[in-house]
Amino acid sequence: LTFRARQPDDLAIAALWALAAFCAIALAPLAPMLAQLAPACPLHALTGLACPTCGATRAALCLLEGRWSAALAINPLATVALVAGMVGGLVAPVWVIAGAPIPEVAHRRALRLLIVALLASNWIYLVARGV
């Protein structure tokens, strides 16, 4: 992980991230009803196998009810991503406005391998658990 100076797009990305986080907070009371609108997983419907994002909606609903362990059990990667998304949306604008250095992954190959490993292990977990 390396750090770089602020670039023109950084503030806009941080502001949009914050916008999404605040929209999510505003929608929280309606989440159970809106969850009905989430499209059914075509892979699960066709094969009975979970796709890498299966259970993400249920994990989000569990998080809103404060059931952290249940959310982690349903889809660990989606739960971590949702929490990181919310926390990042609140922290990123303050971080950028404060002029703090922006973290960046220098080793692209390592990042690629890490992403693939995380997605694959989470997917194996979902399929094995029958989410």
Place this chain on the structure above:
Amino acid sequence: MLRGPRLAFERVPLTTSLFRPFAFGFIVHLIAVWCDTFWQVALRGVWSEYVPTTSEYHVSTIAKIIGGMTAPLWVPIVLLISVALQHLFLVIVGGARGGFGATLRAMSYAYAPQILALVPLCGAVVGLVWSVVLVVIGLSVLHRISLGRALLSVLLPLLLCCACAAIAMALFGTAILAALSSHH
């Protein structure tokens, strides 16, 4: 954008504010959601005739209307999550040369055909397919990568799921054959 997408994407400035492409994508997506909701509610009799749904996937009309009314709040979330996921797959295929901003610009402008949701029944589907084509062209131009690599990043989730399904079916078939041969 609709008649000459490559030229249009080549003219997209990479130095101006990200809010302009985001606002474009947001407005087009919002119109598409509202039109889609309107047509689904107005033509629900036709929908149920041509697109039969099981009770498991049935969505009530009230939920659809509330979904449409709250769209200004959830459309930004959907837009940013889809851009983030697409950027993730670009990183995996080694195509994220222009940064997150380039992915956001490409995808926001590629939502233009979704305005076809104004046309009932088939408009939303045609708009979606056309949008996918524009996403591939947009990513290719703005990240300066080949069309093949951009296409791979867009289709990678689908290819992975298809490969997984094929492996599962092959294992299932092998298990059945093994069971049959041991039975004889």
